[in-house]
Amino acid sequence: MTEPRRVAITGLGAITALGPDMASLWSGVTHAQCGIRPIANIPTDRLLVSHAAEITGFDPTAHFQDRRLPMLDRTSQLALVAAREALAASGLTIADPARAGVILGAAIGQETFDSSYKALYGENARRLHPMTVPRIMPNAPASQISMEFGIQGPSFATASACASSAHAAGIAFQMIRAGLIDVALTGGSDASIVVGFMKAWDALRVLSPDACRPFSRDRTGLVIGEAATILVLEEWHHACARGADIIAEIAGFGMSADAGELTAPDAAGAARAMQAALADAALNPENVDYVNAHGTGTRLNDKTEVAALRKIFGDRTETLPISSTKSMVGHCLNAGGAVELAVTALALRHGILPPTAGFREPDPDCAIDCVPNEARRAPPIRVAMSNSFAFGGLNAVLVVRKA
C-alpha cells in the first residue's frame, strides 16, 4: 500500500487592514496592532457604525494596466495581489497546468454591485457597464487568478459565508491528498465595505460601533474587515523535490452543518466540525497546542464557541491558548478563514502565539487563555486548529501541523 499523500503550505500572500503583504499581516498580528479604524473609503452618514478594518492606501493602478482594470472589482484586485505574492514567495512555477487548481471562497464583487445598482435606481442611469456581470460574479477572483497564472485544472469557488475560504482551503487540501491535483492556489478575498452591504449588516444588530473585543466581558459585537489571503498548497513530495520552503502542513479538515438557527451559532455543530478535523488528521485533542478561534466578538458567538471547545478539550479549554485574529483584522467574511489559516501556519513556523487584541476583562462565559493583548513565544507548537463558523450554520475546521 502506498503512503498517503501529504499537503504542504509553500507560499502565503495577503493584503489586509494591517498592510499590503503577508509580512505586515504577521508583524501586525504579533505586535497586537489593530487595523480597526474610522471608515475612510465610503460615506458613513447613513450607517449606525463608524469603524471597520479597511485596506487603506491601495492604488489599483499601481498593480493593473488600464485595459485590465475595468474587468476587476476590488475583490478580484485584492485576490490577484495576494496570489502574486503567494506564488512568488513559494518559488513555484506552474509546470503542469492541468494538475494545478484555483479554489477560492466565493465572493461577490460588492463595490460593482453597490455602485451599479445605485446608478440604476438612484441616478436613473440609462445603461450599466458591460463588465458589471463578470466583475460581480462570485467566482471572479478564482477565474482571474487562473487566467493570470495559466492554471488549467479544477478551479471554482465555494460558498459558505464566513467559512467560505476555510471550506475552499479544505477542499483544495482534500483534492491534493486524493491525487486529483498536485498544486492549488486557495484562500479568499473580500471587499464588502460598501454602503448597501454595511447597511444590511446594521439591520442584523450584531455590529460593534467601534471595537472588536473577542472573549472580553465588555465585547460589543463584530467589526467588518476587508482582506485577501492566498495560500499555495502543494503535494509534499512535489514540494520537497523542488527544494521548496515548507511553512506548515495541512493535516486535517472537518466540516459540519448545524441544521439549527439561521444566524445563531450552535456548540454541537461547531464541535462536530472540530472532531471531524481531528479524526481526519488522525490526532487527538491533547495533540493540539493552539486554536485560532472563529472569535467574532459577538456575545453569542464567543460564548458558544467556548462551549464547543469544551466539548472537545474538556477542562483543558481553560489553559489551551485560544486567540482571535479578528480582533486585529476585523471579520473579513469570505476571506476570514484564509487570513486566519495563514496566521495559524506562521504561528506554527515561528512558535509564536498570536494574541487577542482589545481584551479588557475576563468573562466567566469565556474562561480561556485568549493570549490577551500580547503575542507570546510558546513552547514548540506542533499542532494548531483554525475554526470558521458561518451564518447558515456551515462550519469548517482545519488542523495544521508544524513542518
Add this chain to the structure above:
Amino acid sequence: MTQLADDAFDSDPRIARILDIFAKETQADRASLRPEATLADLGVESIDLTMAVFEIESTFGIDIPVVPDRAGAEFSTVGDLVSHVVSVLDKAAADGPEAKAGGAGG
C-alpha cells in the same frame, strides 16, 4: 435598563401593539409575554427577535438603535425589549414629527 411599571405594561396601548408584533414574529404565546419572561424560556430564536424588532420599527415608523454595548444580545427579557422600544417611542414623540419623519422612512 428602566423598569416598567406593571400597570403601564397592561394599560399602554403601544405596549400591546409591541407584544402583538413580538408574538406574531416569534410564535411565542401572547399570554406568556410578561415583563419578567426571559426570551430563553420563551424559546425565542435570535433571528426571530431581529425580525420582531424590524417589524416594530416599520409599524411605528421609528429606528430602534442597538442597545449600547449589547450588539447581538440586547434583550434578556420581554421587559428589556419593551422598555427599550418605549423609550425610543417617548423620545420620538418628544422630538416631534419632523424628527420622526427622518427615522425609518428616511
